[in-house]
Every structure is written in structure tokens, then in C-alpha cells.
Amino acid sequence: MNTPDTPLAGLRIVECATFVAGPSGGMALAQLGAEVIRVDLPQGGGDHGRWPVAPSGASLYWNNLNKGKRSVALDFRTPEGRELLTALATAEGPANGIYLDNVAGRTRLRYDELTERRRDVIHVHVQGKPDGKPAVDYTANAEVGVPDMTGPQDHAAPVNHVLPAWDFLTGMTAATGVLAALHRRAATGEGSGIAVALSDVALAAVGNLGWLAEARFAGRGRPRHGNHTFGSFGVDFPTADGRRVMVLALTPGQWDALCAATGTTEVFKALEPVFDADLSTESDRYRLRDTIEAILRPWFEGRGLAEIGERLDHARVLWGPYRDTHEAATLALADPGSIVTEIDQPGVGAMAASAGPLRWSGSTQPPRPAPLLGADTDEVLSRDLGLSAAELGRLHDAGLVSGPAPSEH
Amino acid sequence: MNTPDTPLAGLRIVECATFVAGPSGGMALAQLGAEVIRVDLPQGGGDHGRWPVAPSGASLYWNNLNKGKRSVALDFRTPEGRELLTALATAEGPANGIYLDNVAGRTRLRYDELTERRRDVIHVHVQGKPDGKPAVDYTANAEVGVPDMTGPQDHAAPVNHVLPAWDFLTGMTAATGVLAALHRRAATGEGSGIAVALSDVALAAVGNLGWLAEARFAGRGRPRHGNHTFGSFGVDFPTADGRRVMVLALTPGQWDALCAATGTTEVFKALEPVFDADLSTESDRYRLRDTIEAILRPWFEGRGLAEIGERLDHARVLWGPYRDTHEAATLALADPGSIVTEIDQPGVGAMAASAGPLRWSGSTQPPRPAPLLGADTDEVLSRDLGLSAAELGRLHDAGLVSGPAPSEH
Structure with a gap:
């Protein structure tokens, strides 16, 4: 039916x-x-x-x-x-x-x-x-x-x-x-x-990302830039308890939130004239990504994941923790709203398995x-x-x- | 229409x-x-x-x-x-x-x-x-x-x-x-x-790759394995002229082709009993991936990309050269059958752009x-x-x- x-x-x-x-x-x-x-x-x-x-x-x-x-x-x-x-x-x-x-x-x-x-x-x-x-x-x-x-x-x-x-x-x-x-x-x-x-x-x-056109204009491929998000601000930070988080500021609002959460609003305001930068723009956040990363890193290194998560969520920062697939699977199985459940697979037994990601009228x-x-x-x-x-x-x-x-x- | x-x-x-x-x-x-x-x-x-x-x-x-x-x-x-x-x-x-x-x-x-x-x-x-x-x-x-x-x-x-x-x-x-x-x-x-x-x-x-189920059975996430293809044989090799190629042997036929192209058929035949391995199976090729890589590497290091490509193609080895986006764009633009062409983009000028990848009756x-x-x-x-x-x-x-x-x- x-x-x-x-x-x-x-x-x-x-x-x-x-x-x-x-x-x-x-x-x-x-x-x-x-x-x-x-x-x-x-x-x-x-x-x-x-x-x-x-x-x-x-x-x-x-x-x-x-x-x-x-x-x-x-x-x-x-x-x-x-x-x-x-x-x-x-x-x-x-x-x-x-x-x-x-x-x-x-x-x-x-x-x-x-x-x-x-x-x-x-x-x-x-x-x-x-x-x-x-x-x-x-x-x-x-x-x-x-x-x-x-x-x-x-x-x-x-x-x-x-x-x-x-x-x-x-x-x-x-x-x-x-x-x-x-x-x-x-x-x-x-x-x-x-x-x-x-x-x-x-x-x-x-091509759809503009990378082919970019390379043709530049006359070369784009250099490697590590874990940084190209053209904006996004990078990973280690935490005090050996975890790691991915943190981004793609929009002006997300940038303000990140500064507020980490208590660095005044620092970056003072830095803007030094670098002739407007950090509300993605291009300047990308240009100064190493500096921003260096200024923020101690805040993350000094706190555990739980505290970081609470503070970032409270300030509406865009972020996510790094996990391994075991933690990802275990959390998903424990979440009743998740598309991952354990099914009885012939030849295997109980097996973690995912449904399709399209939710029709909320269900899948x-x-x-x-x-x-x-x-x-x-x-x-x-x-x-x-x-x-x-x-x-x-x-x-x-x-x-x-x-x-x-x-x- | x-x-x-x-x-x-x-x-x-x-x-x-x-x-x-x-x-x-x-x-x-x-x-x-x-x-x-x-x-x-x-x-x-x-x-x-x-x-x-x-x-x-x-x-x-x-x-x-x-x-x-x-x-x-x-x-x-x-x-x-x-x-x-x-x-x-x-x-x-x-x-x-x-x-x-x-x-x-x-x-x-x-x-x-x-x-x-x-x-x-x-x-x-x-x-x-x-x-x-x-x-x-x-x-x-x-x-x-x-x-x-x-x-x-x-x-x-x-x-x-x-x-x-x-x-x-x-x-x-x-x-x-x-x-x-x-x-x-x-x-x-x-x-x-x-x-x-x-x-x-x-x-x-x-989940569809079996990674969530794998982690649940293993009790941990899968360790990092570099550029190796998981569960089979595939890895990159440097060439004599500073290029790099990705080479795979996913099927028994591809494995035979790789051995034949590099003149290593007898070497691996002799190695199988030493390692109690059957290298026609993906699991044994994966288990011995570092050994296979070490044995094959000098063949690649001793030749330029053009010669490697000719020999591998001739033997029907599954491989591809690494490129940067500039080389990828330039080759695609020079290929009349490619989905990448230069278009006149308002606000930009001549711009490399890609069509959709679905080819209907051969055309897109x-x-x-x-x-x-x-x-x-x-x-x-x-x-x-x-x-x-x-x-x-x-x-x-x-x-x-x-x-x-x-x-x-």
C-alpha cells in the first residue's frame, strides 16, 4: 500500500x-x-x-x-x-x-x-x-x-x-x-x-563548488589547509579531557556567539584595527584563521567536553564533538528518535542498522x-x-x- | 519540451x-x-x-x-x-x-x-x-x-x-x-x-557501509589506516617524476594484473606459504598490505607516470593518477566528451562549469x-x-x- x-x-x-x-x-x-x-x-x-x-x-x-x-x-x-x-x-x-x-x-x-x-x-x-x-x-x-x-x-x-x-x-x-x-x-x-x-x-x-573555476583563475590547485574550513572560520580544538571538538563561525551571528562564549569579544575587537580586518566577514576570519585559532585554543584546552558543550550550546555556537564510530553507534542506538536500530539479520544476528534518512511526516x-x-x-x-x-x-x-x-x- | x-x-x-x-x-x-x-x-x-x-x-x-x-x-x-x-x-x-x-x-x-x-x-x-x-x-x-x-x-x-x-x-x-x-x-x-x-x-x-555494526561487534572504532583501502588492497605510490598514483586490486583478476604488470607474480607466489596467506582473497591482501606495498614500491619509484600508466593500462590494472584541481579542470576542458565546459557567467566572465552527471541517451x-x-x-x-x-x-x-x-x- x-x-x-x-x-x-x-x-x-x-x-x-x-x-x-x-x-x-x-x-x-x-x-x-x-x-x-x-x-x-x-x-x-x-x-x-x-x-x-x-x-x-x-x-x-x-x-x-x-x-x-x-x-x-x-x-x-x-x-x-x-x-x-x-x-x-x-x-x-x-x-x-x-x-x-x-x-x-x-x-x-x-x-x-x-x-x-x-x-x-x-x-x-x-x-x-x-x-x-x-x-x-x-x-x-x-x-x-x-x-x-x-x-x-x-x-x-x-x-x-x-x-x-x-x-x-x-x-x-x-x-x-x-x-x-x-x-x-x-x-x-x-x-x-x-x-x-x-x-x-x-x-x-x-565543479559545483567552484573549485575547477577557482583553479583555472589561479593557475594552480588550492593548497592544503589542514582541518580549517575554507573561506570562513572553522577548525578543531583539543579539550582538557582528551576529546576534540569542531567549531565553526560561518555567519556574523555565529562569530559573535563564539566570541561571547569564550570571553574574547574585546580581544578580537581590539585586534581588528591591528590587522586591518573586519572579523564579521568570512574572508577576514579565513585570512586570520591561525590567529583566531591560537587565541581560542587555551579556552578549549582548559575545559572538559561536558563544560565546553554546555557553554557553547548556551551561547548558540555552531560546534560538534568528534566521535569514533563506536560512540556514534552507541549514542544512536540509545536515542529512540534515531534512524539506527538493532535488527535481526539472518546470517549475522543482532545488527545495528540504519533506516533511510528521508522522514515522511516525521516518520521513516x-x-x-x-x-x-x-x-x-x-x-x-x-x-x-x-x-x-x-x-x-x-x-x-x-x-x-x-x-x-x-x-x- | x-x-x-x-x-x-x-x-x-x-x-x-x-x-x-x-x-x-x-x-x-x-x-x-x-x-x-x-x-x-x-x-x-x-x-x-x-x-x-x-x-x-x-x-x-x-x-x-x-x-x-x-x-x-x-x-x-x-x-x-x-x-x-x-x-x-x-x-x-x-x-x-x-x-x-x-x-x-x-x-x-x-x-x-x-x-x-x-x-x-x-x-x-x-x-x-x-x-x-x-x-x-x-x-x-x-x-x-x-x-x-x-x-x-x-x-x-x-x-x-x-x-x-x-x-x-x-x-x-x-x-x-x-x-x-x-x-x-x-x-x-x-x-x-x-x-x-x-x-x-x-x-x-x-550504517550502510556496516561501520556502525562493525564498531558494536568490535567494541571500538576502527583505527586509522592511512591511504590503504580497508578490507582489500589499495594504496598510493610515488613515481620517479614526483607524481603519485592510486593502485587497487579489489578482485582476483585485478590482483593478477597488478602482479603481472610489476613482474612480481613469482615473488608473491613464493610469499604465500611463508605468511600462510591466499593473496587471491581480499582479506589476506588487506592483512599483508604493508608487505605488498613495500614489495611494489620500488617498481613505481623507478618509473615516470607516463610509463607506469602505459604498463598498468596494458595489463588492465585498476589505477588512477593523483591530480590537483587545476590539472583536473584543464584536462576536462580539453576533452570534448567531458561534462565540464567554459560558459559565459554574468558577473564572472568565462567560467569552467560542470553539467549534471546523468547522461541521457549519451547526452547531457x-x-x-x-x-x-x-x-x-x-x-x-x-x-x-x-x-x-x-x-x-x-x-x-x-x-x-x-x-x-x-x-x-
């Missing part, structure tokens, strides 16, 4: 993708109520065992990137398996005919093939580079210049991000593409063949477990392609499809 | 948002053909002059985050201006009634108010935290544990990312929310009130310039709200709306 928090209920999406980008895009659609059928090879994709893993050995990565999907396992590298995948991707009915993949190489289903089977099919193809050459988050990031700007100011080498930011952004861009194509299909009856490349997503984003669908590999093979092939029990038995015997072992059922 | 690369043509979205998240989400919809009307205060929002800036002083940040939008400048903090914004957000017709904002505080338009004016209105509200408390990319990042895992292994302090990854992912999530709500409105006639918080987007993503809409502040104030208020020239004159005289100075027209 289409409820306020399942706006895509009734849609059926066939996903044949591995790792982060494609699967996270498919999961975003599943978290909005669509039925998303992830198709894997019978032994699982290259991501099926990826780290981190649970004590049971099951992948926490796979199980968290495929929550709430259905799983069909079939060998789409064989002609018969490829035909089954094609039939699933182009099944009849207004809910069907939506295919999201990141398959590379000769066996992948191409849009022009799919349109022969269903004229208005929607195909979103996630790839590394727009010409089909391989790229992953870490190479796309290096090539677009972000690691070159990241890290401690005195560090000689580029610093990789740990978060696969481009993968996630590509996945959500692919989800947007699916929905835009659906809008177009509803409006015009036309299908869509769409490609989205990690390297394009990265170029688009650094709680996270649902990921399927066991092939859990829905028989049901989906029978329901959507009309395969009989005898036909399914033959496919299993031939190793062309797989499902969970009987004990897992 | 709804063409293959303007699937949202005919839709009209009112955006009242500043900085990256909201505006990048609105721009994604504009790049898919929707008319996106950005509403600002008459003097511009807090982001209007944000760095980086062009030699002319105009913001390269603002002009790249608002490409292809229309601009209306009105003082929505006054009762009369707020009423104009409400009327725009709830205008009649199937194309209208879509409102995207990140306004905080008492003056912001609330979903329940908007529904009184248009029952099926769609409102996507971008915020810092789900309870309305402030957060920005840099505080959300700190709180979710990413800087704690980022940076050189021997570095004692957390390392901030430079890319506002959460802002971009929140923006694209908001765009997905708009389109999912449109799908629901078409299917059921119902509107939607949706909130998306930066802190939820960050929690959802680290070229980037369009950003509007001058208030460029469309009179036309939009007259077209959508039926204001007369006399009424517009009064609003201008009262300082409630603004448009570009006549010389800018």
Missing part, C-alpha cells in the same frame, strides 16, 4: 549491481517502498564477503547495503541466465521495466537490447568512466584533486578519504535518474537509457533485514516469469540459479 | 535554500529540465559571496551551485514577503506546489501551513539535525566518526574531509525525495511533508549560467502571482523585493 512513507509502493526495480554505488541507489528506492530485486551470480557477487564482517563471517557491508531488497541468484553470464535477467528487466506492466546495473563487459545488458523487448524500458547504468573504462571511488577521488587538498598542512602526500563519498553520491544520483525517467515515462510514454559515471559525479561536484520506515543470497529466486522467477516448479528444478540442477540451503529457509 | 535529457520539463520548483545541500538538490532537478526558482533575501543569502571568488569578486561557489535556476529576491522575513513566498510555493496547477527549503527559525514556512493553501503540496525541508538543531557538514562528519578514521596512520588528530560530502549527498537525497513525492502525488493525489537532516544522511551512510544538457540575484523577480511574480507593474513598483520601492540594477539587465 502506498502510505506517506512508502511513496514508491507498487514499483518493481531489477538491480544487477555490486559494491556501493549501484546497490546504495537501489536500496534508497527500496527504503521508499519499491520492491527492489537484486540479481547476483549463484555464488554471489564480488562484494558478497566484503569487509567489515560479523563474528559469523557474514559481510556487514553487504548486509547493510542491501537491506529490504529481494534476492535472486542466477548465472547471467550464461545465455540462458542472461535471457532470464533480460526477461525480468523488461517484464510487462506499469510497475515493471526498470533496470539498474553496474555490470561491465560483454555480457552486460545494453539499453538497445532491452528496448527491443520493452519499448519504454528504463535503464540506469552505473559505470566508472563515461567511456566505460574502469574507475572506483578511490581513483575518481585522486583524479579530481580532492586528496591533494586534504590532510594536515605539513603533510607532503595526498590524503585519501575513507568514506566512499563518490559511490554514495553516484548511487543517489542513479536513484534520482530512475525517478526522473519514471516521471518522463508517465508524461510521455517514453523510456530512457541513462548512464552515470563515478568520474562524472566527482567532476560535477568539484524502520530498517528491514537484507535477504539471504537467492532467498527469492524461486518465488520471483515463478511470479514474474511464470516458471513452473519443474523448470525451476532443472535450473537449480544445472547450477544456473541458486537459493538458500533448505536449513536457511 | 520534454526531451530525453529534460525529463522533468514542465515542473516548477520553488527553492528557498542556501549553501550546498539544498541548492545542489535544486540544481540537480534544474539540470533534469525542471524550472527551479531560487528565492533569496533582497541582499542575497548568507552564501551569496562565499569563497572561492572570481577576480571580479563574484562568488564562484554561488554561481556554480545555482546554474540554470531562476532567481527571485524578496524579503520573506517580513509578513508581506512571507505571504508572497507562500503563494509561490503553493501556486495552482500540476506543475506547481513543490517547495524545497533549508530555512531555520520562526519565519520558515511549515508543511501544515502550506497544506492549508494547497492540500497536495510537496515540501522537502533540509535541516541539520532531525530535531531542528543546527549542524553543518563539518560537525555531522565529526560526530559520525569519519575524521577519526581518516588520515596518515601516525597522525594523532582526526582529519576533516575537504569535500562537503554530506551536503552533496543530502542534496541528492532531497532531490530523490521530491521525485518520490511527485510519484506519490500522481498515484494517490496526496501531498508530502518530508524532512531530511544532514546528521541522518551521515548516520545512514556509515550543457551547463547554463546562474542568474544574477533577483534577475527573475518581476517576471515570476507577475507570471505566477499575477502582480501588476504598479504592485511590483510598490514592492521595489518598499525594499521588499529586488532585481538586478538596470545596467545588469
Whole structure:
């Protein structure tokens, strides 16, 4: 049923993708109520065992990137398996005919093939580079210049991000593409063949920040500036109890609040004429960032996190504590309003898992477990392609499809 | 007209948002053909002059985050201006009634108010935290544990990312929310009130990678591991000519290719029994990452980037060179297939700008310039709200709306 928090209920999406980008895009659609059928090879994709893993050995990565999907396992590298995948991707009915993949190489289903089977099919193809050459988050990031700007100011080498930011952004861009194509299909009856490349997503984003234009005007890339926020005032401070906080003053009001909280209003007022600066402007706060940091640091070094937090909150300073993922997970699990809850994940047991971040009328669908590999093979092939029990038995015997072992059922 | 690369043509979205998240989400919809009307205060929002800036002083940040939008400048903090914004957000017709904002505080338009004016209105509200408390990319990042895992292994302090990854992912999530709500409105006639918080987007993503579950099982956060790719083999190497490359072996095939390209196949075969390792598995490559790096490094240090690139490409190794943004921009501008082109941006001049990354049937809409502040104030208020020239004159005289100075027209 289409409820306020399942706006895509009734849609059926066939996903044949591995790792982060494609699967996270498919999961975003599943978290909005669509039925998303992830198709894997019978032994699982290259991501099926990826780290981190649970004590049971099951992948926490796979199980968290495929929550709430259905799983069909079939060998789409064989002609018969490829035909089954094609039939699933182009099944009849207004809910069907939506295919999201990141398959590379000769066996992948191409849009022009799919349109022969269903004229208005929607195909979103996630790839590394727009010409089909391989790229992953870490190479796309290096090539677009972000690691070159990241890290401690005195560090000689580029610093990789740990978060696969481009993968996630590509996945959500692919989800947007699916929905835009659906809008177009509803409006015009036309299908869509769409490609989205990690390297394009990265170029688009650094372009959108003005970084490409900046570099062209400057004739060089921007130098590394440590933990400082570019173009404004924001930096981290250590506390007396071994913690660390990120503190920002992006607006004049936030700057006044920071000065008031730390008792430095008069200090900075006196400093402005010395530096010919107007610290109510972001550009002058950025120019004098090292001085501001040096003046404020003792205030933070002399207090514990709890006192700092109280004082900054009271003065409405924009700040946040640094945490590790353990503290972040533990706090989120203890917060009844959080999107993170513990679910019972087959193959793992109790597992901290997050819901989607879109809150519809204040609520969000709680996270649902990921399927066991092939859990829905028989049901989906029978329901959507009309395969009989005898036909399914033959496919299993031939190793062309797989499902969970009987004990897992 | 709804063409293959303007699937949202005919839709009209009112955006009242500043900085990256909201505006990048609105721009994604504009790049898919929707008319996106950005509403600002008459003097511009807090982001209007944000760095980086062009030699002319105009913001390269603002002009790249608002490409292809229309601009209306009105003082929505006054009762009369707020009423104009409400009327725009709830205008009649199937194309209208879509409102995207990140306004905080008492003056912001609330979903329940908007529904009184248009029952099926769609409102996507971008915020810092789900309870309305402030957060920005840099505080959300700190709180979710990413800087704690980022940076050189021997570095004692957390390392901030430079890319506002959460802002971009929140923006694209908001765009997905708009389109999912449109799908629901078409299917059921119902509107939607949706909130998306930066802190939820960050929690959802680290949860989706399995990092929260991992930390709960481990009882602690994951230690920093430098530029190494977690759970597999991937790291950077310096070259003989002062460059640096990112090299990965995520799959058994990529590992074989890397060994073949560097002539180390027999070395690693001989090492496997010594370490009781099977280097065709990601987990053993990760366990032995420092050893692998040390064995491969001289091969890279002894060659220049051009030779390394040829050899790695020939062997089908997954790799990419590190660049700064200047090299990235210059290469993209020289590539006729790139989404980056130079456009004539009012207030800036020739400016490198990126199109959206979704390629529809192989093509993407070229980037369009950003509007001058208030460029469309009179036309939009007259077209959508039926204001007369006399009424517009009064609003201008009262300082409630603004448009570009006549010389800018």
C-alpha cells in the first residue's frame, strides 16, 4: 500500500549491481517502498564477503547495503541466465521495466537490447568512466584533486578519504535518474537509457563548488589547509579531557556567539584595527584563521567536553564533538528518535542498522533485514516469469540459479 | 519540451535554500529540465559571496551551485514577503506546489501551513539535525566518526574531509525525495511533508557501509589506516617524476594484473606459504598490505607516470593518477566528451562549469549560467502571482523585493 512513507509502493526495480554505488541507489528506492530485486551470480557477487564482517563471517557491508531488497541468484553470464535477467528487466506492466546495473563487459545488458523487448524500458547504468573504462571511488577521488587538498598542512602526500563519498553520491544520483525517467515515462510514454559515471559525479561536484573555476583563475590547485574550513572560520580544538571538538563561525551571528562564549569579544575587537580586518566577514576570519585559532585554543584546552558543550550550546555556537564510530553507534542506538536500530539479520544476528534518512511526516520506515543470497529466486522467477516448479528444478540442477540451503529457509 | 535529457520539463520548483545541500538538490532537478526558482533575501543569502571568488569578486561557489535556476529576491522575513513566498510555493496547477527549503527559525514556512493553501503540496525541508538543531557538514562528519578514521596512520588528530560530502549527498537525497513525492502525488493525489537532516544522511551512510555494526561487534572504532583501502588492497605510490598514483586490486583478476604488470607474480607466489596467506582473497591482501606495498614500491619509484600508466593500462590494472584541481579542470576542458565546459557567467566572465552527471541517451544538457540575484523577480511574480507593474513598483520601492540594477539587465 502506498502510505506517506512508502511513496514508491507498487514499483518493481531489477538491480544487477555490486559494491556501493549501484546497490546504495537501489536500496534508497527500496527504503521508499519499491520492491527492489537484486540479481547476483549463484555464488554471489564480488562484494558478497566484503569487509567489515560479523563474528559469523557474514559481510556487514553487504548486509547493510542491501537491506529490504529481494534476492535472486542466477548465472547471467550464461545465455540462458542472461535471457532470464533480460526477461525480468523488461517484464510487462506499469510497475515493471526498470533496470539498474553496474555490470561491465560483454555480457552486460545494453539499453538497445532491452528496448527491443520493452519499448519504454528504463535503464540506469552505473559505470566508472563515461567511456566505460574502469574507475572506483578511490581513483575518481585522486583524479579530481580532492586528496591533494586534504590532510594536515605539513603533510607532503595526498590524503585519501575513507568514506566512499563518490559511490554514495553516484548511487543517489542513479536513484534520482530512475525517478526522473519514471516521471518522463508517465508524461510521455517514453523510456530512457541513462548512464552515470563515478568520474562524472566527482567532476560535477568539484565543479559545483567552484573549485575547477577557482583553479583555472589561479593557475594552480588550492593548497592544503589542514582541518580549517575554507573561506570562513572553522577548525578543531583539543579539550582538557582528551576529546576534540569542531567549531565553526560561518555567519556574523555565529562569530559573535563564539566570541561571547569564550570571553574574547574585546580581544578580537581590539585586534581588528591591528590587522586591518573586519572579523564579521568570512574572508577576514579565513585570512586570520591561525590567529583566531591560537587565541581560542587555551579556552578549549582548559575545559572538559561536558563544560565546553554546555557553554557553547548556551551561547548558540555552531560546534560538534568528534566521535569514533563506536560512540556514534552507541549514542544512536540509545536515542529512540534515531534512524539506527538493532535488527535481526539472518546470517549475522543482532545488527545495528540504519533506516533511510528521508522522514515522511516525521516518520521513516524502520530498517528491514537484507535477504539471504537467492532467498527469492524461486518465488520471483515463478511470479514474474511464470516458471513452473519443474523448470525451476532443472535450473537449480544445472547450477544456473541458486537459493538458500533448505536449513536457511 | 520534454526531451530525453529534460525529463522533468514542465515542473516548477520553488527553492528557498542556501549553501550546498539544498541548492545542489535544486540544481540537480534544474539540470533534469525542471524550472527551479531560487528565492533569496533582497541582499542575497548568507552564501551569496562565499569563497572561492572570481577576480571580479563574484562568488564562484554561488554561481556554480545555482546554474540554470531562476532567481527571485524578496524579503520573506517580513509578513508581506512571507505571504508572497507562500503563494509561490503553493501556486495552482500540476506543475506547481513543490517547495524545497533549508530555512531555520520562526519565519520558515511549515508543511501544515502550506497544506492549508494547497492540500497536495510537496515540501522537502533540509535541516541539520532531525530535531531542528543546527549542524553543518563539518560537525555531522565529526560526530559520525569519519575524521577519526581518516588520515596518515601516525597522525594523532582526526582529519576533516575537504569535500562537503554530506551536503552533496543530502542534496541528492532531497532531490530523490521530491521525485518520490511527485510519484506519490500522481498515484494517490496526496501531498508530502518530508524532512531530511544532514546528521541522518551521515548516520545512514556509515550504517550502510556496516561501520556502525562493525564498531558494536568490535567494541571500538576502527583505527586509522592511512591511504590503504580497508578490507582489500589499495594504496598510493610515488613515481620517479614526483607524481603519485592510486593502485587497487579489489578482485582476483585485478590482483593478477597488478602482479603481472610489476613482474612480481613469482615473488608473491613464493610469499604465500611463508605468511600462510591466499593473496587471491581480499582479506589476506588487506592483512599483508604493508608487505605488498613495500614489495611494489620500488617498481613505481623507478618509473615516470607516463610509463607506469602505459604498463598498468596494458595489463588492465585498476589505477588512477593523483591530480590537483587545476590539472583536473584543464584536462576536462580539453576533452570534448567531458561534462565540464567554459560558459559565459554574468558577473564572472568565462567560467569552467560542470553539467549534471546523468547522461541521457549519451547526452547531457550543457551547463547554463546562474542568474544574477533577483534577475527573475518581476517576471515570476507577475507570471505566477499575477502582480501588476504598479504592485511590483510598490514592492521595489518598499525594499521588499529586488532585481538586478538596470545596467545588469
